[in-house]
Amino acid sequence: MHSKxxxxxxxxxxxxxxxxxxxxxxxxERIDRYDxxxxxxxxxxxxxxxxxxxxADKLIRSGEAGPLAGIPIAHKDIFCTNxxxxxCGSKMLDSFIAPYDATVVSRLDEAGAxxxxxxxxxxFAMGSSNETSHYGVxxxxxxxxxxxxxxxxxxxxxxxxxxxxxxTGTDTGGSIRQPAxxxxxxxxxxTYGRVSRYGMIAFAxxxxxxxxxxxxxxxxxxxxxxxxxxxxxxxxxAQEPVPxxxxxxxxxxxxxKIGLPKEYFNEGLDGEVARSIELAVDEYRRMGATVxxxxxxxxxxxxxxxxxxxxxxxxxxxxxxxxVRFGYRCQEPKNLEDLYKRSRSEGFGAExxxxxLIGTYALSAGYYDAYYLKAQQIRHLxxxxxxxxxxxxxxxxxxxxPTTAFAIGEKADDPVTMYLSDIYTIAANLAGLPGIxxxxxxxxxxxxGLQIVGNYFQxxxxxxxxxxxxxxxxxxxxxxxxxxxxxxx
Amino acid sequence: MSLERSDVEKIAHLARxxxxxxxxxxxxxxxxxxxxxxxxxxxxxxxxxxxxxxPLHMAQRLRPDEVSEIDERDHFQSIAPATENGLYLVPxxxx
Numbered sequence: 040m041h042s043k044x045x046x047x048x049x050x051x052x053x054x055x056x057x058x059x060x061x062x063x064x065x066x067x068e069r070i071d072r073y074d075x076x077x078x079x080x081x082x083x084x085x086x087x088x089x090x091x092x093x094x095a096d097k098l099i100r101s102g103e104a105g106p107l108a109g110i111p112i113a114h115k116d117i118f119c120t121n122x123x124x125x126x127c128g129s130k131m132l133d134s135f136i137a138p139y140d141a142t143v144v145s146r147l148d149e150a151g152a153x154x155x156x157x158x159x160x161x162x163f164a165m166g167s168s169n170e171t172s173h174y175g176v177x178x179x180x181x182x183x184x185x186x187x188x189x190x191x192x193x194x195x196x197x198x199x200x201x202x203x204x205x206x207t208g209t210d211t212g213g214s215i216r217q218p219a220x221x222x223x224x225x226x227x228x229x230t231y232g233r234v235s236r237y238g239m240i241a242f243a244x245x246x247x248x249x250x251x252x253x254x255x256x257x258x259x260x261x262x263x264x265x266x267x268x269x270x271x272x273x274x275x276x277a278q279e280p281v282p283x284x285x286x287x288x289x290x291x292x293x294x295x296k297i298g299l300p301k302e303y304f305n306e307g308l309d310g311e312v313a314r315s316i317e318l319a320v321d322e323y324r325r326m327g328a329t330v331x332x333x334x335x336x337x338x339x340x341x342x343x344x345x346x347x348x349x350x351x352x353x354x355x356x357x358x359x360x361x362x363v364r365f366g367y368r369c370q371e372p373k374n375l376e377d378l379y380k381r382s383r384s385e386g387f388g389a390e391x392x393x394x395x396l397i398g399t400y401a402l403s404a405g406y407y408d409a410y411y412l413k414a415q416q417i418r419h420l421x422x423x424x425x426x427x428x429x430x431x432x433x434x435x436x437x438x439x440x441p442t443t444a445f446a447i448g449e450k451a452d453d454p455v456t457m458y459l460s461d462i463y464t465i466a467a468n469l470a471g472l473p474g475i476x477x478x479x480x481x482x483x484x485x486x487x488g489l490q491i492v493g494n495y496f497q498x499x500x501x502x503x504x505x506x507x508x509x510x511x512x513x514x515x516x517x518x519x520x521x522x523x524x525x526x527x528x
Numbered sequence: 529m530s531l532e533r534s535d536v537e538k539i540a541h542l543a544r545x546x547x548x549x550x551x552x553x554x555x556x557x558x559x560x561x562x563x564x565x566x567x568x569x570x571x572x573x574x575x576x577x578x579x580x581x582x583p584l585h586m587a588q589r590l591r592p593d594e595v596s597e598i599d600e601r602d603h604f605q606s607i608a609p610a611t612e613n614g615l616y617l618v619p620x621x622x623x
Contacts, residue, residue, distance in 0.1 A: 231583045343568035368609035374619050384546040399543040415579035471583020
């Protein structure tokens with residue numbers, strides 16, 4: 040049961056083999072059994088989930104249910120859920136009960152999906168290992184001593200350990216794709232503006248984008264279908280029409296042009312990871328694709344550029360946490376200034392404060408041109424590199440992350456080394472392009488992700504390319520050991 | 529470029545964050561390392577390059593100036609740390 044696809048579970052529900060209530064109970068039992076150790080969830084909502092499952096069962100019996108009706112999912116705790124704690128992994132929002140639903144949440148609700156709970160994450164999505172969470176580190180289901188990646192670490196680990204069928208995440212510099220790679224699952228970051236940011240707690244508004252973490256490209260297509268599309272409540276929401284993401288999944292790849300950027304196969308890349316990527320690329324050759332070397336000359340500047348743009352925007356976005364209207368407030372403030380300063384210092388963790396400070400500095404009088412303006416200019420150059428590449432190729436492939444999952448604590452004290460873990464994912468955010476990470480051959484027992492980047496609004500193409508590999512290989516079916524307790528279904 | 533303790537104090541005040549005096553050195557060190565990373569940007573000449581404001585060069589969408597939201601003050605204030613008569617309470621600012 041817990042290893043079935045969304046389509047297979049949907050067929051079982053419609054055939055009456057089991058109900059959504061059965062399915063929801065079974066996943067809640069799995070969470071109960073395994074999550075104490077993994078720490079994927081910050082908040083569970085069992086009663087709410089069972090009520091939603093009952094409603095889904097009624098809808099299914101009426102014959103009007105869509106493909107996600109009755110499917111148990113989880114939301115990253117960055118998405119506001121009306122009446123339910125939404126912490127963003129921070130002490131600042133430990134007491135925050137969201138007064139409304141994010142658009143991602145309400146659209147999946149309308150599609151009949153059943154939310155089991157809210158997943159753990161790096162505080163305010165600032166991290167690549169899930170170690171900055173106020174609620175503790177998430178353990179990688181493949182090896183409990185390893186990080187799951189971040190910032191959507193709880194979502195990735197929960198899907199990998201089959202504690203939910205699918206989960207939502209957000210990706211500002213790699214926060215969907217990198218944990219998907221490190222946990223051996225599929226993670227899609229759509230084009231900037233494809234999915235509404237309304238009700239998604241803002242980190243860096245020109246980079247943030249929501250997307251699915253799933254066990255396959257086919258499942259990702261089903262989730263994206265529900266969440267993609269224009270939303271008047273998001274001022275940067277794209278008005279582009281939403282295609283049928285399942286329609287092109289099976290299209291043959293004969294003649295597909297794949298570009299391999301030479302900058303993504305440099306000395307920083309682990310040799311075993313490189314071999315796994317080459318093996319996957321060989322599979323594509325066998326399917327009739329042509330592979331060529333390309334160059335993204337400015338990609339080496341991605342990390343530096345990102346660490347100006349993201350902290351600058353974060354310092355502005357996080358100024359709303361002032362201890363006045365919602366969230367944490369310090370005890371017995373002496374005056375208004377003390378209330379602001381102590382509420383923020385006690386409510387935010389070290390990495391969040393570091394980024395607020397660096398962003399404040401980059402935007403401060405006299406430094407704006409040298410940092411933020413320069414970064415936005417380089418962003419243009421990085422985006423031009425991709426534009427030129429997509430004149431020659433259909434998709435760009437490379438590793439999602441330079442290494443496999445690293446040990447908990449290994450990089451926690453060295454911010455810049457941690458930042459380099461997103462070296463291959465950040466450029467797509469800076470350019471606003473869609474990217475997907477899918478599992479390929481593991482290296483020394485640890486999952487490896489292949490990243491596929493496409494042109495703007497080419498999510499259907501990415502899902503097609505990912506799905507064809509998943510039809511021809513079984514890398515995505517590998518499951519971590521120790522999570523196979525038999526269920527009643 | 530590396531930051532001094534006094535730089536950190538100034539930035540922390542602008543960001544309304546309290547950094548204690550025994551944290552100043554380590555914070556200055558961390559921020560200086562990140563600044564070194566940021567300065568890699570200086571390797572490229574960007575004279576005449578237009579700064580990218582939006583990935584898809586989208587213009588700001590406008591909407592008619594009509595009321596679209598309902599009054600939810602009580603609902604929103606129910607999660608505030610301190611309110612009274614529909615107002616948010618903060619320490620006295622005018623003596």
